Amino acid sequence: MPKRKDIKKIMIIGSGPIIISQGCEFDYSGTQACKALKEEGYQVVLVNSNPATIMTDPQFADATYIEPVTPEVVEKIIAKERPDALLPTLGGQTGLNVAIAVAKKGVLKKYRVQMIGADRRAIEKAEDRDLFKKAMQKIGLDVPRSISVKNMTEARKAVEVLGMPIVIRPSFTLGGTGGGIAFNMQEFEELASRGLEYSMIHDVLLEESVLGWKEFELEVMRDRKDNVVIVCSIENFDPMGVHTGDSITVAPAQTLTDREYQKMRDAAIKSIREIGVDTGGCNVQFAINPKDGRMVMIEINPRVSRSSALASKATGFPIAKIAAKLAVGYTLDEIPNDITKVTPASFEPTIDYCVVKIPRFAFEKFPGADPTLGTSMKSVGEAMSIGRTFKEALQKGLRSLEINRHGLDSVLNEKDFDTREHLMEFLMKKLRVPNDGRIFYIGDAIRLGVSIDQINAATGIDKWFLENIKEIVDFEAELKKAGASKSELKSKLTKRTLKESKVLGFSDAQLAVFFGASDEEIRSLRKEYDIQTTYKLVDTCAAEFEAYTPYFYSTYESEDEARPSDKKKVMILGGGPNRIGQGIEFDYCCVHACFALRELGYETIMVNCNPETVSTDYDTSDKLYFEPMTREDVLNIVDKEKPWGVIVQLGGQTPLNLTLTLKKAGVNIIGTSPESIDIAEDREKFKEMLDKLKLRQPPNGAARNFEEAKSVASRIGYPVLVRPSYVLGGRAMEIVYDEDTLEKFTKEASRVSGEHPILIDKFLEDAIEVDVDMIADGETFVIGGIMEHIEEAGIHSGDSAMVLPPYSLGEDVINKIRQATVAMAKELKVVGLMNVQYAVRDNKVYVLEVNPRASRTVPFVSKAIGVPLAKLAAKVMTGVKLKDLGFNKEIVPDYSSVKESVFPFNRFPGVDIMLGPEMKSTGEVMGIDADFGRAYMKSQLAAFQDLPLKGTVFVSVRDKDKRIIVFIVKRLKDLGFEIIATEGTSKALKKSGIEVEIARKVFEGRPNILDYIKDGKINLIINTPSGRIPREDEVQIRSTAIMHAVPCITTISGAQASVNGIEVLLKKDLDVQPLQAYHKKIGVVPDKKTRRK
């Protein structure tokens, strides 16, 4: 069937900010879809509030709305754009939910918009657990027994039928928010009531537990003619009970016979036909009882999902792109397979390697969070690895995580336990209760002689996986034995042993430890023995056909398929797995570099191991190496490809940390020199530079231990900011007010800092922080954007809301900032991007930090000013001049752009939401409008902080803020809000003549403020922290607010901005504008095409 001619304009809904369970995989799928639809000649209208996405780059759609992804806003865009069709299946759960909401409101009918891909009925059938179960039973498929309940009375009755343990699954939530497994009545009461609160429709499904069963997923595609193919099968390493996003997963399925696999395939096909997903990708999940093989359907996601992205990267089959083409009427047999060119997309990929995905957690960022894994997703990113065996892929995957593990390292230290019994007790608990480090504890259990059967009984993990891990550990024991000998390296590590270790996935770093050598020595020995890293293609067809897309992974085999060309090549190092502090923003920059350098005629080589990204799409770069971002793996590729230059400054801290070792190995690092990067990172050299330029910085010092730290702190005076060197995202950064806390945080920072000293700065209380991004080519220095933080100093810039251009700074201060930025960039001979953080107090400008690399704000600034900074930076790094690129003057838009951060606190019940110098946000949104108030309002809506327009505000602020809060409360009263305050705050308000209701504090009996929040009586909370160490009741208030989706503001400036926003919203209607219109207004020519001379 040819493509549809009756539709011309298609709207795509993006997934909004990066949150846990909705990562950058939806940028990958959305970008593919936009490209595919534009390629087919359709007009594309896009809405997505996330500025760090490639899909929101203005060239990917005809109208790009960086606006909140909410039903109200989507309705406005539909009214304005009048699209013919809405494609709801590419924007994750958010996109799907919003699409359903607008359909329910009758918006689609009113504007005659057709939903394509999956219609409302199909989506509801898949999403509503009751409907789903009935549908599956109707076609004879087995499902876990379950009962749907709407309140606690019904819930308690259901337990009697289903027994313990029991699964609680709220309907219509993201990534299983609020779900869980209860093992006793107490847990049940807690989880069930929370689930009822979380569900958008107050509906919870209670289900027979299939805990410990084997878990599988199939990625299915269907077209209009009902052709169906399975793109990939996935087997979860962790059995049922751990959210698939938190599980280690393996592709293809490993332990199913063909009969069982085909039975699953038949069930998947039958089920999507019954659900009625017309076209596109679907994810179907199954559980199998390992004892008797009973197979039950778990769920269907009638959309492109995290697993689809994984399956696409694992097989080379571009699910989202094909889904978009199917949605407009093509059939699978009409679409060519890009990789083989001669065969159609109507086939099932077959793979000749093993793929392992390992989740990346960030529990270290949330002290007090429960690291137990369950049915609610907690990981923030993932790494994927490819090997010829599971063993190789697993070890590559573990070293890809960047958690200081070089493979399946040992994590237990027997010395930490007084008796072996205690050790074993601890270990067995770590095996029984799923946690982020379980894979390592399994290794240690094998090392300590625990049998595979025992581990299988404790974990439920299939023996096949455990046996493979045992083979790794057994070989490791041999290596350690050989390594312990006193003889020289070459005689104890023979060619055969070294080759065998590489086949099993051991890294040079692991071998270095076992053999008491350095990584370099192992590497040289490898070369001396002529043990070659071989590269194999990911080709969808196991070499049955010739593949044209160079997508490689490394292994140690006999044939190497890499065919380095003699073109001039630039290698771009990506950021590895997403984590807090290093996410999609850096991938965005890497993708831009690929585009830019391709345009200049270079061969681009991308290296990354994050399957969620656009950078690892096979057509982003000329060559893709899906490899761990370690020194060893990167150097192996350098050896093979011999690139002319390597870009390290765009992928975040991961590639930056490799700078010096790469440089040492003779790699040409292009852009700002590694020496300059070092000046910026090295405290002493940096201080020298500032003195030379007569720039001010807060008093500071460096320390290697607590004694040194103490003397620095007493010299510069408390409060001080303690931080490690060479980290991103403010890892282990703290504001410290006294010696006792200094000791605690010095320890933590030293641990994170490793061989480098920790840094101690005077903390400037109440200063305004400013971020600046700039670009330079060595001759021309142009400010990209100056952003004023909305929260006062002390909150990590990645967590702070920011506005561009600044809204409260005077022109003289801004000029000082401009001059300082340019002066430093000149001094550092910046070629590429640079980010500076300043603090402004009493009109004095202090330099806090300089980073001569891409920053997290580059995509935001690029969208705000209409200039693709990362793209220009990549060109500049190859020697192109800014003036030739047409960008030599700062652009200060006459509209306002606000960046707001989004936090994962709802995943970590009980954790305080207070912000500080350590970054905690997972993603960001952007609000653009004519003035600050409206832009801020939009940013809040986009961050799902639904600011109320009426109702009751609870106010509780620290003494210091009691004067200023009066003005804010007064405005709220004028706007018609009721105010409830704690006793202390109410006194201050009463003095100014504002009457407020007084609420009981948590410890003052009930009903207290928590009850009010739970009962939905509070619509907004303004609560600034009382002291350095938050009081228990404050933590409870903020945490309860998060769980009940009550917006909670913790800073005075945030409160002011919010009131501005509310005022704007009350006064005027929200208007929507595409990015293209804003850019047209300021008349930028964003992307002058250039060719390499």
Place this chain on the structure above:
Amino acid sequence: MKAILFLEDGFFLEGLSFGAQGEALGEVVFNTSMTGYQEILTDPSYRGQIVTMTYPLIGNYGVNPEDVESAKLWAEGFVVKEKSKIYSNWRGKDTLEDYLAKNKIIGIEGVDTRALTRRLRLVGAMRGIVSTADFDKQGLMKKVQASPIMVGRDLVKEVTCKESYAWPETAKTEKEFSVVCFDYGVKFNILRLLDLAGCKVKVVSATTSAKEVLDLKPDGVFLSNGPGDPAVLTYAIDEIKKMMGRVPIFGICLGHQLLGHALGGKTYKLKFGHHGANHPVMNLETKRVEITSQNHGFCVDMDSIKDKDVVLTHVNLYDKTTEGLKHKKLPVFCVQYHPEAGPGPHDAGYLFGRFTDMMRKHKRR
């Protein structure tokens, strides 16, 4: 223990042996199914062939008594990247290694099966040898060159049943039809599915005459899959010609190729054949795509069939080769691929229904 795989073009891979020891000769082919190694090993169509699996991890779920396609193992040798030391599956009864050893099949592991696959794709299917005894390249080359080539080879006589037998009725379906199945190397799953479709099946040897079969007055005749070159099986082709028009005939794989010859056509050898479970085939009558199980090295040349009443019904979307045909007037149809799966997807299972429909219609006449 060391083992070597050596091809007639001099390409070789050294690895470790598993299963039986010794030497085995055969045409080396690759199979791209990620599951189903037990079905593949027991498929009589692999007689005369050394099979390499493109999926690297083989043996994970072991072997069991149910997933067999015949009573013994037929592949001459088995080449894998890594065989699993253990098996893990609730139906598993034995490891792959022991299974091969007990059935005297030589396996080789630890070799770059992707390099081998690429070689076969580029050069074409070749004769080869797996050995755990002889590592002398010249000696191996001599042995390979002395071995028979696939073209012109009658392997059916080596795999067909010696005596006819009735397939046990296991499916609880009413047996509406009596079917005679010519065993050119039949896979059990075909018989299981015929049984399920309501056929009482009598399996007869490949050399059975048309008269003997027609005397049984069957409702239909089934021509099975099997190994080797169809062109030399004139004894089978001649008998098929005699049955055409007198009884509904359904053929699969070799059975399809023999029908091609019986209808006046020719077959040719494919470069490296189709062996896998992911090939898209278009049903030209419905325009729907079926994902199919494939295992053949020869193919019917449609252009060679001059009878205008013979029409192409199925085509392979990978290389546009013939995957199915039918006679417009006579009750004859056949497919090149494997609707019985085992291993592979079940998309084409409807063809058994088509056969019973045809028999029902013919019965009424």
